[in-house]
Amino acid sequence: MAKKIGIALVIVVLLLVVGIWQRHRILVPLATSGERILPSEEASLPANGKSVGQDAYFYVVQLDERTFAVAEPYSWPKNVNYLIAGTNRALLLDAGVGFYDIRPIVEQLTDLPVTFIPSHLHYDHTGQGNYERIALVDLPHLRERATGGMFKPSWGEHLGVAEGLEPTAWKIDEWVQPGSEIDLGDRQLTLIYTPGHTDNSISLLDNANNMMFTGDFMSAGNISAYYPGASMGDYLQSAQKIIRATADNPDIALRGAHAGDDGQLPVKSRADIEILRDQLVRIKNGELDGTGFYPRIYAIKEDVVMQAEPRWLQNWSATYPNDEE
Numbered sequence: 544m545a546k547k548i549g550i551a552l553v554i555v556v557l558l559l560v561v562g563i564w565q566r567h568r569i570l571v572p573l574a575t576s577g578e579r580i581l582p583s584e585e586a587s588l589p590a591n592g593k594s595v596g597q598d599a600y601f602y603v604v605q606l607d608e609r610t611f612a613v614a615e616p617y618s619w620p621k622n623v624n625y626l627i628a629g630t631n632r633a634l635l636l637d638a639g640v641g642f643y644d645i646r647p648i649v650e651q652l653t654d655l656p657v658t659f660i661p662s663h664l665h666y667d668h669t670g671q672g673n674y675e676r677i678a679l680v681d682l683p684h685l686r687e688r689a690t691g692g693m694f695k696p697s698w699g700e701h702l703g704v705a706e707g708l709e710p711t712a713w714k715i716d717e718w719v720q721p722g723s724e725i726d727l728g729d730r731q732l733t734l735i736y737t738p739g740h741t742d743n744s745i746s747l748l749d750n751a752n753n754m755m756f757t758g759d760f761m762s763a764g765n766i767s768a769y770y771p772g773a774s775m776g777d778y779l780q781s782a783q784k785i786i787r788a789t790a791d792n793p794d795i796a797l798r799g800a801h802a803g804d805d806g807q808l809p810v811k812s813r814a815d816i817e818i819l820r821d822q823l824v825r826i827k828n829g830e831l832d833g834t835g836f837y838p839r840i841y842a843i844k845e846d847v848v849m850q851a852e853p854r855w856l857q858n859w860s861a862t863y864p865n866d867e868e
């Protein structure tokens with residue numbers, strides 16, 4: 544009898560360990576239907592733009608002469624993609640969910656050759672990978688998986704399973720070193736590796752024009768740090784990095800990749816990142832507690848919450864601990 548109870552206990556413990564270890568594999572499909580989420584018919588539209596494309600699905604706001612936000616106000620994540628042009632070439636930072644093709648919209652906005660670069664590999668930023676030219680951040684843990692110039696996001700990097708999408712393999716034309724400059728012709732962007740939301744997240748800093756594109760690092764009201772590859776240690780390291788990189792631009796506009804409930808384009812300030820850094824330190828030291836179990840919700844400031852793992856599952860080590868560019 545005692546032996547049977549012992550075996551049963553071992554099995555329960557093993558199931559628990561495997562369940563916790565594989566929690567994302569279990570929770571993402573459980574929390575989602577795996578069916579495509581259809582665009583909503585109603586949306587709050589950002590100010591000062593115009594609806595374009597098939598079904599008027601996209602909404603373009605011109606930010607300055609050479610910078611456009613290409614928003615998807617009818618998609619559930621309310622994605623905001625950016626077309627950033629110089630005089631020789633342009634970058635498309637993020638390409639949306641991909642159920643609608645963003646390329647015809649981009650072609651209407653510029654005649655320059657356009658390279659797609661994802662702020663990170665989540666499916667709602669990568670379109671479906673159908674681009675002529677693709678650039679990717681040159682990180683050892685990504686580069687080592689590329690074979691013959693082809694790279695395929697993993698299940699957990701992509702998360703398309705949430706809407707029935709499989710990651711596809713991409714041909715990478717450019718591997719961009721963290722900290723290096725991308726020359727668009729009369730316009731330089733610095734690629735800054737800013738992991739936290741994922742371990743492949745980047746930001747693009749346009750120093751001269753006082754703007755930075757920060758992907759999902761901090762968009763409107765919600766910071767998500769509990770999906771596969773997310774790390775609290777990375778978040779803290781990246782917050783410090785953004786603060787350092789923007790030391791000369793105290794008024795810089797930090798443009799994120801998802802609109803909030805009001806539908807307006809997400810813009811955060813350098814001061815917001817300083818608050819995030821301070822709150823992360825407090826979470827790390829056990830001075831700021833959250834609510835709920837999974838995800839655990841931390842109030843970062845009055846209009847921003849962070850969704851994280853429960854404290855005992857939080858990862859406070861950085862993916863690249865010595866990366867202090």
Ligand SMILES: [Zn+2]
Nearest residue numbers: 663665740759
């Ligand atoms: Zn994301």
